[in-house]
Amino acid sequence: MAVEHPLAPAGDQTRIHDIGYRGYDGPRLGRAYARRSLYSQSLRGAYGLGRSVKSKVLPMLLLAVMCVPAAIMVAVAVTTKAHELPLAHAYTRWAIVMQAVISLYVASQAPQSVSRDLRFKTVPLYFSRPIETADYVLAKFAALASALFVLTGAPLIVMYLGSLLAKMGFAHQTGQFAQGLVSVALLSLLFAGVGLVIAAVTPRRGFGIAAVIAVLTISYGAVSTLQAIAHVQGSDGAVPWIGLFSPVTLIDGVQSALLGGDSSFPDGIVPSHGQGAVYVLLTLGLVAACYALLVRRYKKVGL
Amino acid sequence: MYDPTVARLTYRALLGRRRALILGALPLLLIVISVAVRGLTGADDQTASDVLGGFALATMVPIIGVIAGTGAIGPEIDDGSVVYLLSKPLKRPVIIFTKLIVAIAVTMVFSAVPTMIAGLVLNGNGQQIAVAYTIAALVASIAYSALFLLLGTVSRHAVVLGLVYALVWEALFGSLVPGARTLSVQQWSLAVAHKVAEGELVTSDVGLPTATVLLVAVTVLATWYAGRKLRSLTLAGEE
Numbered sequence: 081m082a083v084e085h086p087l088a089p090a091g092d093q094t095r096i097h098d099i100g101y102r103g104y105d106g107p108r109l110g111r112a113y114a115r116r117s118l119y120s121q122s123l124r125g126a127y128g129l130g131r132s133v134k135s136k137v138l139p140m141l142l143l144a145v146m147c148v149p150a151a152i153m154v155a156v157a158v159t160t161k162a163h164e165l166p167l168a169h170a171y172t173r174w175a176i177v178m179q180a181v182i183s184l185y186v187a188s189q190a191p192q193s194v195s196r197d198l199r200f201k202t203v204p205l206y207f208s209r210p211i212e213t214a215d216y217v218l219a220k221f222a223a224l225a226s227a228l229f230v231l232t233g234a235p236l237i238v239m240y241l242g243s244l245l246a247k248m249g250f251a252h253q254t255g256q257f258a259q260g261l262v263s264v265a266l267l268s269l270l271f272a273g274v275g276l277v278i279a280a281v282t283p284r285r286g287f288g289i290a291a292v293i294a295v296l297t298i299s300y301g302a303v304s305t306l307q308a309i310a311h312v313q314g315s316d317g318a319v320p321w322i323g324l325f326s327p328v329t330l331i332d333g334v335q336s337a338l339l340g341g342d343s344s345f346p347d348g349i350v351p352s353h354g355q356g357a358v359y360v361l362l363t364l365g366l367v368a369a370c371y372a373l374l375v376r377r378y379k380k381v382g383l
Numbered sequence: 384m385y386d387p388t389v390a391r392l393t394y395r396a397l398l399g400r401r402r403a404l405i406l407g408a409l410p411l412l413l414i415v416i417s418v419a420v421r422g423l424t425g426a427d428d429q430t431a432s433d434v435l436g437g438f439a440l441a442t443m444v445p446i447i448g449v450i451a452g453t454g455a456i457g458p459e460i461d462d463g464s465v466v467y468l469l470s471k472p473l474k475r476p477v478i479i480f481t482k483l484i485v486a487i488a489v490t491m492v493f494s495a496v497p498t499m500i501a502g503l504v505l506n507g508n509g510q511q512i513a514v515a516y517t518i519a520a521l522v523a524s525i526a527y528s529a530l531f532l533l534l535g536t537v538s539r540h541a542v543v544l545g546l547v548y549a550l551v552w553e554a555l556f557g558s559l560v561p562g563a564r565t566l567s568v569q570q571w572s573l574a575v576a577h578k579v580a581e582g583e584l585v586t587s588d589v590g591l592p593t594a595t596v597l598l599v600a601v602t603v604l605a606t607w608y609a610g611r612k613l614r615s616l617t618l619a620g621e622e
Contacts (some may be wrong), residue, residue: 138540138543180550180551180554180555181551183550184543184546184547184550184551187543187546188540188543281401282401284458284461285461285542286453286454286457286458286461286541286542287401287402287405287450287454287458287542289542289543289546290405290446290449290450290542290546291405293446293546293550294405294408294409294446297442297446297550298409298412298442298443298446301437301438301442302412302416302438305416305420305433305434305437305438306416306419306420308433309420309423309424309430310423312424312430313423313424
């Protein structure tokens with residue numbers, strides 16, 4: 081397309097050459113669109129979609145590890161015509177039983193989501209678009225939490241469908257299924273927050289993975305060791321309070337106290353309703369704190 | 384076979400500020416827990432054995448091994464700066480051997496020493512438990528370092544693979560499938576510890592001869608293959 085060059089006045093030696101750049105006057109998609117794109121790209125990236133085959137292997141494998149045992153359990157229940165899933169309170173317990181797999185998923189995907197942006201110094205490029213710090217953090221947080229919700233929710237759906245096929249009692253199963261969904265939603269938010277806060281500190285992916293797994297599993301190991309010892313010493317009252325100090329036991333406490341599940345605490349000790357309220361408050365507080373820390377972290381990143 | 388310059392650079396990479404923090408935090412947690420347990424329960428051999436076996440040897444040693452073993456070579460391969468090291472007139476096995484020595488030293492210092500201290504705090508080395516688990520941690524440090532150093536040269540996802548081995552294979556499969564315990568560094572080192580400890584508190588599913596042979600074989604083979612692998616290393620870009 082021809083561009084009209086304004087004629088320079090004769091005799092004027094200094095002038096700006098118009099080399100044909102044109103301004104953009106199409107529709108501007110704006111901040112909400114950018115945030116949505118970042119969310120969907122991060123969510124797809126968390127399962128390796130749109131990335132290399134190699135990076136699909138681990139998330140898909142972990143998803144399969146979550147779902148296949150659930151499918152086998154359901155198949156056994158259907159063939160034996162059981163009236164209840166073999167694992168008591170399976171919907172709320174599943175994520176706790178499978179916590180090692182979930183921890184590995186967070187550890188591998190949280191650094192994948194944020195560390196590389198830091199390492200290749202692409203974060204300032206995001207912020208040269210119309211998004212704000214809060215948008216970036218919100219999109220990444222929501223994407224990882226959704227990915228975790230898919231990971232932890234998929235086996236529940238498998239169990240729910242299976243139990244309906246086996247005619248296990250619609251109302252009962254639906255109620256438990258809903259309770260399970262609430263519990264895994266809390267777990268997804270908490271784990272995503274913890275994972276992202278740690279991963280956003282380091283630009284090294286490998287180190288981020290080790291740090292996330294260390295925080296999740298070591299705190300769980302430490303807490304369950306202390307709980308076991310407190311139980312052996314006969315101070316059962318201390319067991320629920322010790323459980324407040326690791327993410328896994330925190331979720332375990334919430335689901336056993338308020339969502340009608342069993343706990344994995346020693347001797348199946350269940351926190352009281354009051355303690356359950358403390359658990360919920362602490363969980364939500366931690367999620368909010370993670371969000372605040374992330375916003376603070378990205379306020380000054382790469383600038 | 385040992386190059387001081389490579390060793391110095393590796394030490395600096397491993398003990399840079401944040402790595403040293405996480406490497407130091409785990410042993411500190413172990414000691415805090417043992418002090419708390421001692422305060423709650425007093426000296427008890429069974430409790431000491433549970434804490435050292437369940438927390439120190441099963442969780443702490445492998446994670447420190449992963450950080451030190453893969454950290455000794457992984458980040459360099461990851462950001463491509465390993466080519467400057469490889470272009471020096473050094474034999475590749477020398478590089479691997481030096482890095483292995485450094486990784487072993489770091490793992491030993493951050494895992495065996497705190498295990499010893501925790502053991503002394505927990506029951507004052509009753510029934511030789513502290514010494515037995517310290518020796519197990521020392522032996523495991525060597526095998527884990529060699530294994531995870533090899534992973535660092537083989538794959539860019541070395542940390543994840545190392546953690547899958549340590550947490551899923553040794554902890555999860557090891558507790559469910561008895562056969563998996565035969566192929567676990569943890570059980571091999573426990574077999575060595577069993578020899579040292581008096582009484583039956585420290586037990587292993589593997590006999591001492593098998594364990595020794597497997598430990599030596601894994602360490603030597605992993606080091607040898609890592610050296611070979613480094614000879615034909617291809618640098619992959621970020622996906």
